[in-house]
Amino acid sequence: GKLLVVPMDGSHWFTMQMVVEKLLPKGHEVVVVVPEVSWQLGKPLNFTVKTYSVSHTQEDLNREFKFFIDSQWKTQQESGVLPLLTSPAQGFFELLFSHCRSLFKDKKLVEYLKQSSFDAVFLDPFDVCGLTVAKYFSLPSVVFSRGIFCHYLEEGSQCPSPPSYVPRPILKLTDTMTFKERVWNLLSYMGEHAFCPSFFKTATDIASEVLQTPVTMTDLFSPVSVWLLRTDFTLELPRPVMPNVIHIGGINCHQRKPVSKEFEAYVNASGEHGIVVFSLGSMVSEIPEKKAMEIAEALGRIPQTLLWRYTGTRPSNLAKNTILVKWLPQNDLLGHPKARAFITHSGSHGIYEGICNGVPMVMMPLFGDQMDNAKRMETRGAGVTLNVLEMTADDLENALKTVINNKSYKENIMRLSSLHKDRPIEPLDLAVFWVEYVMRHKGAPHLRPAAHDLTWYQYHSLDVIGFLLAIVLTVVFIVYKSCAYGCRKCFGGKGRVKKSHKSKTH
C-alpha cells in the first residue's frame, strides 16, 4: 500500500520513525512530507521525503523555541493548561502552525500528493497540519501521539472523561482527588473548552482557508480512524477509552545494546556504587549558571558515578565523580545492571525507558505532560519529584540518596516494569498492525461511535429527560388538580376553606 506520513519535529519523530521503518520491509511505499527547516526531520532517511519551503529560518525556529522554554522555566509553578495557553511564548506554536500554510502553497507538492492516491495518512497531530492534510485529501488517518492537547481526545474520539476522577492534563492531580481538587479539575476542563479554540486559532484559520470551509479542531479530529497513544496504564491512570484508541506506551523501549567502549569504561570504573544517568532531554541545551552549579554540587556529594548529558558551559565546581557528555546511549545505560538512578526531565520517552529498565527516578519536570508523568511516578512510589526552580543542592542530594538507598523505590519500579513488559503483543507490532489495518480497510468505520452525529444535548439525553420530566409533571399536575377538585366536591365548603387557608400560607 501507499502511506503518507506527516510527522512532527523534535523527539516526537524518534518513535514515529521506528514505526515507519518497520512498515518499509512489509512492502509499503512511504512518502514523508517535512518542512525544509527542522531539527530532526532533515536527517537522511531510506524512504521518499518531500520537503516544502517555509517562510522562516532555522534561527527563527531555535529562537522561538528557546523563548518558549525560557518562559516555562519562569512560569513553571502554575499548573494546568491555562497558563500554557496564555503564555507569551505562543510564537513557537504560531511558527509550527504556519507550516501548513507553506505546505499548501507548494502547488506542485499538493498536486503530487493528490496524484499519488494514498491509502492512509499517518500523522502526529501536534501541529494540526496532518489532520488538515487528511481532510483535504479525504484520506483515512492514524494519529500517533503521546497524548492529545486540550480536550480534543474527548471530543475527537467521543471518549467520556468524567472530571470527577480523570485528572485534566498538567494539573499534577491523580485519580483520587479531594473536593477542592475536583473543583479545580472541573474548572480547568471548562477552561479548556473556553480557551483552547483561541489557542489553535491560527491552525484552524489555516485549515479553514485550505479546506475552503470554516472548521473547528473537533471537525479536524473527529474523522480520525485510529488513535495510537504512546502511553499505557502502568503510567496512565485507568479511565474510559474508546475501541479505536490503542495504547502503545513503551514502544521506544527496545532491547538493550551493549554500550560503546567509552561508556563501558565509565560504567566499569564506577565500582560497587554504580552509576546515575542524568539527562534533561534533547530539548534543553543550557541551564542558568547558578542552577547548574547547585546541581553540580549535589552530584558531587553522592558516591555514584554520574553520567550527565549536558551541552552547556561546564560548571566550575564539577566534582570528580561527574562526567559531562554531549550525548549518551540512555536506554542502554539504564539497562545496565549498575544503573542505580535516573535523573530525568520526565518526558514520556525517558519515563518509559526508566520503567522498562526498572531504574528509580529523580524527576525535574519542565513543561507539558512532564508534570503529569512525574506526578504519576511519584504516587506509584517509583521516584521523587523536584521543582527545578526552587530546589537546592541539598534537595537534589536527598532525593538521590532516597531513591538509591530506600529499597522501596527499587521494588516499586521493578513491579511497574514487570507489569509494563507483560503484554500480549509488543507495542511496536501493535502500532504497525493498526496502520496497516487502516490502509487495508480504508479506515475503520465500524469503530466509529454514533455519538459523532449527536448534538451535545442529545448526547447527554437532555431532550429525553426534559420530555419525560414534562410528562411526569403534567401527570402530577393533572392528578393534583383532579384530587383537589374531587376533594372540593366531596367535602364541600370545608374543603374550600382548607384550600384557601393553605394557599394563604404559601
Add this chain to the structure above:
Amino acid sequence: GKLLVIPIDGSHWLSMLGVIQQLQQKGHEVVVIAPEASIHIKEGSFYTMRKYPVPFQNENVTAAFVELGRSVFDQDPFLLRVVKTYNKVKRDSSMLLSGCSHLLHNAEFMASLEQSHFDALLTDPFLPCGSIVAQYLSLPAVYFLNALPCSLDLEATQCPAPLSYVPKSLSSNTDRMNFLQRVKNMIIALTENFLCRVVYSPYGSLATEILQKEVTVKDLLSPASIWLMRNDFVKDYPRPIMPNMVFIGGINCLQKKALSQEFEAYVNASGEHGIVVFSLGSMVSEIPEKKAMEIAEALGRIPQTVLWRYTGTRPSNLAKNTILVKWLPQNDLLGHPKARAFITHSGSHGIYEGICNGVPMVMMPLFGDQMDNAKRMETRGAGVTLNVLEMTADDLENALKTVINNKSYKENIMRLSSLHKDRPIEPLDLAVFWVEYVMRHKGAPHLRPAAHDLTWYQYHSLDVIGFLLAIVLTVVFIVYKSCAYGCRKCFGGKGRVKKSHKSKTH
C-alpha cells in the same frame, strides 16, 4: 499456577473449554467445580473435575432447559408471556441459587478449596456464585462472559454508556436512534434494575451472610480484575470501554476440521446449489408441530440441500432436500465453500461462526441477547430477521431466497468477516494471556478506575457543580443587591418607587 474455574451450565461453558484446554497445555493446574446435577459440564482430560452435592437432580436442570426452549413458541398474549417468563425465571433462578447456597454452606468443600491455594479464579458471572467464592477465598477473579443482563457489567466496571447512542439490550434499538427510540432506551434504563432484582438480589443477601459484611450485587461483581467479553465491534456498536475489558469475540470460531464421511456425502450431493445449515441451538429440542410443518414446507421450496439439526418429531411434510440430523458440525459445515446460508437462532456462538465463515444468515431469535444479535446483523445487511412466532412458510422462503440470491448479503458478510479476522492477536491467545496475567500478578489493580470509590453524585460532579453554582449565584446576588442599593442612593425616591413596583409584579 493453579486456577479455579466456576462455570455456568449450558452453552456458556462450551466456549470456556478452549481457554481451559490451552491453559492446561501451558502447564497450569485447572480445577473445575460444578454442581452434581449438570448437563454440559462433564469430566475432561485436561482439568480436574470436582462436583458438589445440590438439592436438585439432573432431570430438573434438563427439564428447565427443555421448558425454556419450548416456552418461546407459546402463543400467549404479551402480558401473560411476561408473567410466565417472570415466574419461570424466578423458579429456575431460585433452583440455581439453592445450588450456590449449598456450595457456600458446604464447609468441608470450601475448606478444601481454601487449602488448594489457587492463584486466580475464572468464572462466568452470569450468576455471581463464582464472585462470592472469589471474595470468600480472596482470589483475584477473571470474568468470562457475553454480557450481563440489566447492564450490570457496565455498572460493575464503571463503564460509561451514554443512553443516547448505546442501545439497551432487548430494546431492539441500534446505535442511531430517533427521539422516540431514545425515550424508549431511557425508560428501559430506568426500569431494568427492577426486573433484574428478582434474579440477582438474592445473591446479595447470600453473599452478605457468607462474607459477613453488607454487600450488594455490584460489590460482588466489581472487584473482578479482568473482564473477558465475548464481543467484537464487528458485531457490536462502538461504545466506551474500560481498560480491564478485553474483547475476545470469535473465540469459538476455531480452525476448521474436515467433515465426516456422512456430512461430506450430503454436501457433495448438493450440487451447484450448495447447502443451507439450520440449527436453533442446543437449548431448543422441540418445535410445536404446526410451526415445524410450516418450516419444513418453506425449506422444501428452495433448491439448496438443507441440513437441519433437530431432535424433535420428524415433520410429516419434510421435503427430499431436507436432511434431519441429531447433531451437526456447525462450524465445519459453515466453513465449506458450498454453504449458502445459515438459519440460526442467533445465539452469539452461531453468529460469530457465521461471521467468521462469511455465510449470510436468516435469524430467528428466541430469547435474551439473540434479539440484539439479530438486530445488529440485520442493520449491517448481513442477514434477515424473522419473528419465529408470526412467520409463515412464505416468509421463511422469501428470507432464504433473499440472502442466497441477493449478492449484497454475501458481500456484507464477507466484509464483516474480513474485518473480524483481521486482528493483531487471536482471541483465544488473548484470553489465555489475560488469565495468566492475573495469575502472575495476583490481579490487576492498576487497571481499576478510581470511580469505584466515588458516590454517584461525586462521580457526576454534582457536588462540585452545586458548589460552583452556589458561588455564582451568591456573587450575582451580591452584585445585584449592591447595584440596587447604589441606584437607590443615586436616584433617591424615584428608584425606590420603581423597585417597589417591580416587586409587586413578581
